[in-house]
Amino acid sequence: MLSGMTILILSQNTLEAAGLKAILQEFFSPQRVRISELVAVGPHDHEADYVFTTPEIFAVHQTQLPARRRVVILTRGEGTGPAQEGPPVVDVTLPQAQIVDRLEEIFRRDERPAGTGDREDLTVREMDVLRLVARGFINKQIADKLSISLHTVISHRKNITRKLGIRTVSGLTMYALLNGLISSKDIR
Amino acid sequence: MKLITANEKMADAVHGNYLLIPVINRFGIRLGFGDQTIGAVCANAGIDTDFFLAIINAFSNEDYFPAKKLRAVNVLTIVSYLKKTHDYYRRTLIPVIESYIAALLAKxxxxxxxxxxxxxxxxxxxxxxxAHLRSEETRTFPYIEMVYRLHAAPGTPRVRKDLRRYSMDVYEREHHEVDEKLTDLKNILIKYIGGEFDDAVCSAIVFELFRLEKDILDHTRIENIVLMPMVAEMEKALRLR
Known part of the structure; x- marks a missing residue:
């Protein structure tokens, strides 16, 4: 359900965090779960798709939590019903099966309808950029050739890497060759 | 996964995780250990049991990394272990993958x-x-061995000149690029390979790429979390003498 996603657990309760991590990994297979006691988040934490945290940390550091990321609050006993507003809550004192059900409910609500997910095909423009990357052009040259800004090229490249799961130029070249976007005589 | 201890039989550790076999081999320990415990096997082979356990437990559990235990080990022992992992990539794992790829084309x-x-x-x-392995062997490891020698000799006066904090930036960047290429190759085979090819051989290649990736990750973790801080500490001590 969470394939490809990264999760950050912000909690000072070691066992609570470790337990949640184990449950998430066993039932939802996220790509990565990181536990931190500190709100001073590391370089990768801004990419976290979900942040699980305690009411105390949330109250104090709400504004410092990665913007736009989905936050889930870990409570003890109280607040079992759905919160009126604010992030969803999970009662960590419930039996495991109920916690799993509750998590599934939260994740399902956020899931996009099939076909519009993050892993759709490349756009025509992204394919233009990919062809030029594969032919050995650097970002600046690509920007000139397509009459777009350097910033736009970089943003296209990020999307290409995210969609294909390929980071290196030689990997992208190989993808372009395999899919007939370029032929081997195009490579400089 | 539970931690492996010295009283456990070596055979049971392998039953629990057969991926440990090449790691165990790196210590010069070979299959056919009978019912001997890990402690006994290590004692016979003249290996520091605590170091051996720290390495195989870290390898088995992604979430467990006994940095403190490992930093208590002699730097030269760690360097020697890392050199053996290099040998394993060069002499075994890479040639195996290469032969599978040759078979893929032949079939x-x-x-x-x-x-x-x-x-x-x-x-x-x-x-x-x-090239990366070679650069570690010809630049990084000899430098670490030199720092260790200077540090271990009590008479060494304060050292300023010979210590050039060898550039970790370059080193990490290289590492990163090499690792990304491996991940890309794996992903291309899993997601984008097409046309006619031999399923069995291709899956064998992907298995080996996963194994290589995991082994390299473990190797990098030892370098970054154990070795580099140990070297930095010795360098600092030498500058302060």
Missing amino acids: SLKRNPGLRLVKKFFLEYKKELF
Whole structure:
């Protein structure tokens, strides 16, 4: 359900965090779960798709939590019903099966309808950029050739890497060759 | 996964995780250990049992990394272990993958140009990986050994000149690029390989790429979390003498 996603657990309760991590990994297979006691988040934490945290940390550091990321609050006993507003809550004192059900409910609500997910095909423009990357052009040259800004090229490249799961130029070249976007005589 | 202890039988540790076999081999321990405990096998082979356990437990559990225990080990022992992992990549794992890729091409009766690209990409990766291993062996490890020697000799006066904090930036960047290439190759085979190819051989290649990736990750973790801080500490002590 969470394939490809990264999760950050912000909690000072070691066992609570470790337990949640184990449950998430066993039932939802996220790509990565990181536990931190500190709100001073590391370089990768801004990419976290979900942040699980305690009411105390949330109250104090709400504004410092990665913007736009989905936050889930870990409570003890109280607040079992759905919160009126604010992030969803999970009662960590419930039996495991109920916690799993509750998590599934939260994740399902956020899931996009099939076909519009993050892993759709490349756009025509992204394919233009990919062809030029594969032919050995650097970002600046690509920007000139397509009459777009350097910033736009970089943003296209990020999307290409995210969609294909390929980071290196030689990997992208190989993808372009395999899919007939370029032929081997195009490579400089 | 539970921690492996010295009283456990070596055979049971392997039953629990057969991926440990090549790691155990690196210590010069070979299959056929009978019912001997890990402690006994290590004692017979003249290996520091605590170091051995720290290495195999870290290898088995992604979430467990006994940095403190490992930093208590002699630097030279760690360097020697890392050199053996290099030998394993160079003499065993990479040649195995290369032979599978040759088999993939040989078994492809129809012409599948994608497979030649796989081979080309892998050879490029191999070249970069070997260059990285060589640079560690010719620059990094000798430097660490020198720092250790200076540090271990009590008479060494304060050292300023010989200590050039060897550039970790370059080193990490290299590492990163080499690792990304491996991940790309794996992903291309899993997601984008097409045309006619031998399923069994291709899956064997992907298995080995996963194994290589895991082993390299473990190797990098030892370098970054154990070795580098130990070296930094010795350098600092030498500057302060």
